[in-house]
Amino acid sequence: MEIITIDTPSLGDRSYLVHDGRVAFAVDPQRDIDRVLALLEDRGVRLSHVFETHIHNDYVTGGLALARLTGAAYHVNADDPVGFERTPISDGDVVEVGSMRVRALATPGHTFTHLSYAATADGATPVVFTGGSLLYGSTGRPDLLGPEHTEDLAHAQHASARRLAEELPDDTRIMPTHGFGSFCSATPTSGDSSTIGREKQVNPALTVDEESYVESLIAGLDVYPAYYAHMAPANLAGPSEPDLTLPDRADAAELRRRIDAGEWVVDLRTRTAFAAGHVAGTLNFGIDGGFATYLGWLLPWGTPLTLLGETVEQVAEAQRELVRIGVDRLEAAATGNVREWAFGGELRSFETACFADLAQVRHHRPVVVLDVRRRSEWDEGHLDDAVHIPLHELLDRMDEIPDGEVWVHCKSGYRAGIAASLLDAAGRRVVSINDDFAAAA
Known part of the structure; x- marks a missing residue:
């Protein structure tokens, strides 16, 4: 049984292709399914099943399009109200995929209908595909379905992690979808691989009592991208295969x-x-x-x-x-x-600087220091007299930035560059601090 990890680092997610040399199944495939198709051709195997752990909130799935293109069975929880034909699957169902066996395990917490999939094959180390349930040293966030469900889902997440730890052998490898930079992770994850045995030692869901876990989990939740609101509806409706034809050229x-x-x-x-x-x-x-x-x-x-x-x-x-x-x-x-x-050939520009430059300039003239990090980052430490507007709120709060020259910073420079471009487009005089916040002191 070979497990091939398909990384999508820009979204902090992973998909998986698993095969026995003849037949394969996929778990949580991303929208650009050509990556999966290329692997199938390379390994010379046939895709017979596609499994979704949950209705994703952070990306549009490629599962339906992949299943339709290959003729594979598309397994989505029987309780999910999807708008397309699927092969319903429920807790305890076992699917034979060539010489491999895949068992569905109900693991609510990230969503109410979340499933994990435990896979076994003769002579192979067991593995469980945990989606947004049990992550490396963490668990999936329970607040994406609305604040009215957060506490219930947090309790469910604790119970689901315990279920996996109790029912699966310690050497079972854990293969989560989230947790590699994804905002679907409730708290930062640790490591790049793990087993049930390791998680019993390091994962708060398995090392602390339920109430302490729930309280800590909810307290640690941070904001998540606004586009998440559009992902679940798209996945419930049934996304088509994407068109990657390049757009028309503009002069x-x-x-x-x-x-x-x-x-x-x-x-x-x-x-x-x-x-x-x-x-x-x-x-x-x-x-x-x-x-x-x-x-x-x-x-x-x-x-x-x-x-x-x-x-x-x-x-x-x-x-x-x-x-x-x-x-x-x-x-x-x-x-x-x-x-x-540039129509007319004229270009705009603005300065980039480091925190040492900011320290010097503040001795000579007043400037506005704008911190565009998230609230949790600000609370951990910030510059005196800085104006704090998180990047995701900047478009709606431009009028809160005082008049004058604006020096904008984030943690490493990427978000500051975005913010500087927004300010520049609005006609503000801006300097982008392209530096690590560790140098701010």
Whole structure:
């Protein structure tokens, strides 16, 4: 039994393809199913089953499209009110996949209908695909279905973790979907692999009493991206296979028309390249960072979107990232040199700096220091006299930023670059601090 991990680091998630040399099954496949199809061809195996652990809140699934394309059975919890034909599966059901056996285990907590899948094969170490239930040193967050359900789901999450620990051998390998940077993780995870035995030693769900676990879990919950609200409805309706055909090419005049019409024209270059020269009114979400997470978080849903990239490959990568969160339509794209994108040839720019520069400038003139980190980060420590507006709230709170030159920072520089581009597009004089917050002291 070979288990192939399919990483999606930009969303902090993993999918899995498992085969016995002849037949395969997939667990929680992402929207861009060509990655799974390529692996099937490479291994020379046939996909017979696709399993969903839950109706995902952080990405659009590729499960339905993959099952339809390959003829595989698509297993979704029988209690999920989906709008498509599926092969219903419930707690205790066992599915034979070639020489492998897959048993469904009800593990509510991340959602009410969450399932985990324990897989075994002769001579192979047992494995359990835990989705958003038991993670490495943590568990999935229980608040994505609304605050009225959070406490009930937190208690259920504790019970589900205990069930897995009691019913599965200690050497069972744990294969979660979330927990690698995903906002679906309730608290930070630890390690890159684990077993039931290890989790019994380190996971709070298995080492502390239920009430202490629930209290700590709820207290540690932080904000999550706004686009999550659109993911579950899309997954319940049944997402189609994405179209990754590149959008039409736009010239400088068209880009200017789109910007003036209030559309979003997003520059994919690094934050330092953007600061050095960019088209007025464009916004910077570099493909080198949490591109899809932050663009999906800030972009008003349904706003027309155009991408600017140095290469066709850069635009294609961004498009792939976007279809994973349900942004299927791009109005246009442009590639090449930044001067080719500027109608009239004029570019805007702003300075980048480090915290040492900020320390020096504050001795000479007053500046506004804007901290765009999340509330939990601010509470851990912040600069005196800084204005705190988390990045995801910035568009709605621009008028709260005092007049004057704005020096904006985050933890490492990526979010500061986004914020600086938003401020620059709004006509503010801005300096982006491209530095690690550890240097702030």
